[in-house]
Amino acid sequence: MILNITAVFLCIAILVMAVIAVIHKKLVIAIIASGVVSLFASIIFLLLAAPDVAMTEAAIGSGLTTIIFFYVLNKIRKESNG
Amino acid sequence: MDGTLQIIGAIITLIGSIFLFLGSLGLIRMPDSYNRIQAGTKASTLGTILTLLGIALINPDWSGKLILLILFVLLTNPISSNVLARAAHFINIPLYKKTVIDKLKKEETIKVDVSDKKINNKTDKQ
Amino acid sequence: MKIKNHIILFLVLLAVWLLLNSSFEIHILSVGVVVSLIITLVFCRNCNVFSEIKLTPKAFFYAIIYVFVFSGALIKSNFDVARRVVTPSLPINPGIVTVKTKLKSKIGRLMLANSITLTPGTLTIDIKDDIMYIHWIDVLSTNIDEDTHQIVSRFEKYLEVIYG
Amino acid sequence: MVRKFLIFILIASFSVIFINLYQNFKGQDKLNDLSTYYAENEPQELGAQNLVTSIVVTYRGFDTLGEVTILFLAASIIGFFLKIKESDKQKKRDLRKTSEILETASKILVPLIFLLGVYVFANGHLTPGGGFQGGAIMASGMVLLLLANPEKNVKHSLFSGIESISGFTYVILGLLGIYFAYGFLDNRVLPLGQFGNIFSAGLIPLIYTFIGLKVGSELTNIVGNLKETQKETE
């Protein structure tokens, strides 16, 4: 029962973050929101009895993907300014 | 006997989560990013440590990994907040308007002046 | 001097490995020795961080005292932050001040910066040579010597003995 | 306007499909036949505690081989796309110096992070974790090293070497399975050992170690490529 309530809150947070990631004008905030989506999704995976997938999602989905996005964004900004 | 240990663990976990809640309240109430980093770092460090200690009391089999986690949090949390604050100061995120003094700022402005001069020299040559 | 680095890093890694596995069986110990040796040899070609730790009994004794001083400061800082957050008028008086440090070793300065970040109302922003720039949530004075006395000295006297 | 209308119609039709799918979803109450077979026979056949690991490495080993190949292709295409000229490589960039604190901390933290990665893939057959997770953890350790020393570059030749050697060894270990056991990527080349020990489950820990090294070096190559292209413009 408590798990179900937790899952409902997490799912609402995921949906709100997904909407922010899609519609927000600032790219930085959109990228961070998509990282947060991955982080919450890894908690959902843990609640669904899949610890392997949760570890992978936390390490790759919310860690490395965000870093790669920021490297590319940094590069694009430097190109447009200089 | 086991029951008392678990109740103590649950109480410690609850205290830790209260500190975490106060930290997140501080994130909302503080006026500028430096003060937010201060509130966030301290409250989240002690909150995480207390939560992990509570879990270690509830589940003594995991205590080795949890002690390791506590040491790791103690080492990495201040470093990350220091890097965040330094980057924020470098890209000129403004301080709170009631700020008394900013001794780091003076040196930075001098540096910026020098680099401006360099740029001006370059443009003159061209 | 260089072999001391390798030995300390190896022992730290082995201790971490045994804590992670939380058992002392011969299989786990042997795998841990091999893995720690490889990582030590790969990463410790030019690291000079660990050679500055002093391994005397006095340093060990001071380290234990330092843990207690530090835990007290950490708990005090949390109540301080909680009080400031909960008070409706938000009693803060922030500013960036400079302090001086006597420590020379890199790891000692790292631990000093970490301790300052986790104690009441202070946050290390930058460190240049022997001057540290600190964001203070409640500035009491802007004089460098007084700030040093207020913020740094209570940790420094222990860290000076431990790390030199 | 027409475009928005078309998008709306597309999403509405998708939602109709999903509503149908959701209404027909009953939720499982028991394992299907294949999973039942795995759960019953895996401990005697392969001897790994973690069923997911045994499926990834042995029962579905071909999938993993193809997946690692796809990752390798992605890494090499990125390297090909973002190749920079030799003349640009020599240019000095004027970067902000990292703080002394981060530099010191990275020297302490990076070996610990690598040890954690090794722990995750060496215990892949006992606890949650495995080659992919361990490789990702090692790649994030490399990212910390890059953040602490922004002037340094990833040594691509070194990581390509590690990657190709571990990939080659992975295939060789699979071929050993044909010769000594019953098929490609069979793990019964080595004795199965005691159930739950770190030296158990035959070849699975070895294979996962090589998958971990391969994934870690590939991800490091990708991150390094995307980082180095920042040089071109200055």
Add this chain to the structure above:
Amino acid sequence: MEYISLITGFIMLMIGLWGILSQKNIIKIIIGFTIFDTAINIIIISIGYISGRTAPILDKAVPVKDAVTKIVDPIPQALVLTSIVISLGVTALMLAYALKLHKYKNTLEINKFKDLKW
């Protein structure tokens, strides 16, 4: 539990699809793709979930004899494990393309790329 996550996955999938189709910025489209990936993973995992059971690891909590009645389906988890790693490779590939496109056109607006239109 599985119903909640299943419906979250469906809604998230539609959000991602809407982002892919309606956004003009290439980086935003790639963000839509990552959300799409995560949504599909959530759906697959929640189909394999059986309520009241634990993770497919046969340690002290799950003895080998009772494994069939105590664990969830391990096959979808194994598939999703590989899918996540591939999604990182694909995302990095798309970002590399975006970098290259930005270098030639100096813009990220998808409407400006009309070279293949006639």
